[in-house]
Amino acid sequence: MDSSNKINLLLIEDEDFDVRRVKNTIKIFAESFHLRKVVSNGADALKILEEESDVYDVIIMDYQIAGAIRGEELIKRIKKINPTLQIIVITKLTINITDFEFAKNLVDAGAFWYCTKYPGDIEDYIYQPTDFLMSVFNAFEKKKLQTQTYQSNKKLIKNIESILQQKKIIGSSQSIVELKKKIEKLAESDFSILISGASGTGKELVANNIHYRSKRRFENFVPINCGSIPQELVESELFGYEKGAFTGAAASKAGLFEIANKGTIFLDEISELPLNAQVKLLRVIQEGEIEKIGRTQKIKVDVRIMAATNKVLEKSVEEGKFREDLYYRLNVVPVFIPSLKERTDDIPILVNHFLEVFCLDMGKPVLKIDENVVEKLTQYNWPGNVRELKNVVQRMIFNATDGITIDIFEQSLLKFTDDKKLSKTIFNFGGLDKIKNMKNLEKEFKIEYIKYVRNNSSSDAEAAEKLGLAPSNFHRLCKDLGIK
Numbered sequence: 424m425d426s427s428n429k430i431n432l433l434l435i436e437d438e439d440f441d442v443r444r445v446k447n448t449i450k451i452f453a454e455s456f457h458l459r460k461v462v463s464n465g466a467d468a469l470k471i472l473e474e475e476s477d478v479y480d481v482i483i484m485d486y487q488i489a490g491a492i493r494g495e496e497l498i499k500r501i502k503k504i505n506p507t508l509q510i511i512v513i514t515k516l517t518i519n520i521t522d523f524e525f526a527k528n529l530v531d532a533g534a535f536w537y538c539t540k541y542p543g544d545i546e547d548y549i550y551q552p553t554d555f556l557m558s559v560f561n562a563f564e565k566k567k568l569q570t571q572t573y574q575s576n577k578k579l580i581k582n583i584e585s586i587l588q589q590k591k592i593i594g595s596s597q598s599i600v601e602l603k604k605k606i607e608k609l610a611e612s613d614f615s616i617l618i619s620g621a622s623g624t625g626k627e628l629v630a631n632n633i634h635y636r637s638k639r640r641f642e643n644f645v646p647i648n649c650g651s652i653p654q655e656l657v658e659s660e661l662f663g664y665e666k667g668a669f670t671g672a673a674a675s676k677a678g679l680f681e682i683a684n685k686g687t688i689f690l691d692e693i694s695e696l697p698l699n700a701q702v703k704l705l706r707v708i709q710e711g712e713i714e715k716i717g718r719t720q721k722i723k724v725d726v727r728i729m730a731a732t733n734k735v736l737e738k739s740v741e742e743g744k745f746r747e748d749l750y751y752r753l754n755v756v757p758v759f760i761p762s763l764k765e766r767t768d769d770i771p772i773l774v775n776h777f778l779e780v781f782c783l784d785m786g787k788p789v790l791k792i793d794e795n796v797v798e799k800l801t802q803y804n805w806p807g808n809v810r811e812l813k814n815v816v817q818r819m820i821f822n823a824t825d826g827i828t829i830d831i832f833e834q835s836l837l838k839f840t841d842d843k844k845l846s847k848t849i850f851n852f853g854g855l856d857k858i859k860n861m862k863n864l865e866k867e868f869k870i871e872y873i874k875y876v877r878n879n880s881s882s883d884a885e886a887a888e889k890l891g892l893a894p895s896n897f898h899r900l901c902k903d904l905g906i907k
């Protein structure tokens with residue numbers, strides 16, 4: 424072993440005779456050990472470790488030493504400074520050797536190992552040398568493992584912190600302040616959650632915030648839009664199937680509940696969940712089990728369920744489209760996000776936030792925005808809520824060269840939300856800069872029109888309904904046209 428690979432020791436021992444015996448015992452393995460310091464009391468040891476805990480690997484400490492800080496108390500305080508440090512306790516033979524409680528208390532306090540000193544007439548060694556050295560080697564191995572785990576946990580925590588930074592909930596209105604408090608509380612619990620609010624108010628954002636603050640944060644957050652999967656495929660998506668469960672099932676498929684195991688599943692547009700899948704969902708909540716298609720045995724899962732809706736789910740219950748028992752199971756603590764026009768205080772803060780984020784993203788200096796634009800933005804009624812505001816800010820940055828003026832604002836706001844503007848671009852042939860072929864024109868029309876209908880609907884499901892399309896067909900069409 425070269426010196427950098429030596430095991431670094433700190434000895435806490437107040438009797439010179441025993442200091443000599445320890446030194447002598449480890450001397451045999453001098454190429455593996457480096458006894459860096461010897462101190463005679465707990466206070467000195469803590470002082471050294473507070474300054475440079477990183478240079479030590481294993482602490483050898485006598486149980487009976489002078490000073491107020493010793494024994495279990497000292498062990499706990501060392502572990503508090505650096506939990507990866509390993510401690511081997513040496514005790515006088517006077518300790519009853521069958522006293523299991525004594526040994527257990529040491530380990531519970533955080534000691535790695537303990538051994539009883541040889542009687543005083545053995546002058547050369549503190550303990551059976553190879554046993555003693557083996558325990559130091561083992562302690563060092565544990566220290567390396569713990570350091571690795573500690574570092575990868577630190578990395579994970581850093582990742583989570585950066586996710587939360589990106590998914591920060593912006594706003595200072597009373598309702599947002601209360602919402603943030605509720606999120607903290609819900610993150611500590613494990614209840615199922617139903618989040619309601621109009622389209623674009625931030626339901627998925629809230630679900631993310633609860634998950635990444637909860638004890639499940641290192642596990643998957645699996646979002647799924649119940650309205651976007653064809654009804655006949657919902658069960659196989661959610662619960663999976665076994666190979667050969669039906670024609671075409673060439674291999675088994677894990678359902679989203681399995682993927683979300685130990686983590687969180689986010690069921691968006693829950694009102695669109697077919698009734699048969701609702702029954703199965705209820706079973707997952709009640710029994711913690713899923714029924715995979717083609718499998719007789721149920722599978723245990725531990726998944727937190729969060730659902731979102733922009734419909735009044737009570738109405739769906741009344742109409743018999745949503746199971747009442749499932750509704751109550753999901754809605755233990757209701758989370759409601761008010762629409763943006765009910766919290767106009769948040770608008771200037773959100774505008775500034777998005778300005779900053781997008782300008783930095785585009786490598787532009789943060790653009791100045793005219794006061795009267797902010798005022799206009801505050802007065803607008805935002806049917807698409809924060810999502811629409813975010814899009815408008817993005818468009819304003821795109822359209823602006825210097826600052827954001829009222830002209831830029833009008834140009835950016837009215838793009839898809841004004842009837843007349845739409846007819847100008849689509850039906851006023853003079854407005855077309857060049858003649859387009861039929862196929863391209865058709866596509867362009869569909870894109871613009873779908874965006875228009877979407878911006879004037881409270882949800883994708885509603886937009887689909889207005890267009891006379893099944894939600895799954897609507898989503899397929901959007902995908903084909905490249906609309907997100």
Ligand SMILES: Nc1ncnc2c1ncn2[C@@H]1O[C@H](COP(=O)(O)OP(=O)(O)OP(=O)(O)O)[C@@H](O)[C@H]1O
Nearest residue numbers: 591592593621622623624625626627628733809810
């Ligand atoms: N308070 C907020 N602070 C910052 N960003 C927000 C806030 N609320 C919403 N957003 C952003 O607005 C967009 C829409 O939010 P989100 O997707 O969570 O809404 P939603 O309620 O789930 O919408 P939908 O009903 O259409 O599914 C996202 O980009 C989100 O990050």
Ligand SMILES: [Mg+2]
Nearest residue numbers: 626627691731
């Ligand atoms: Mg959503």
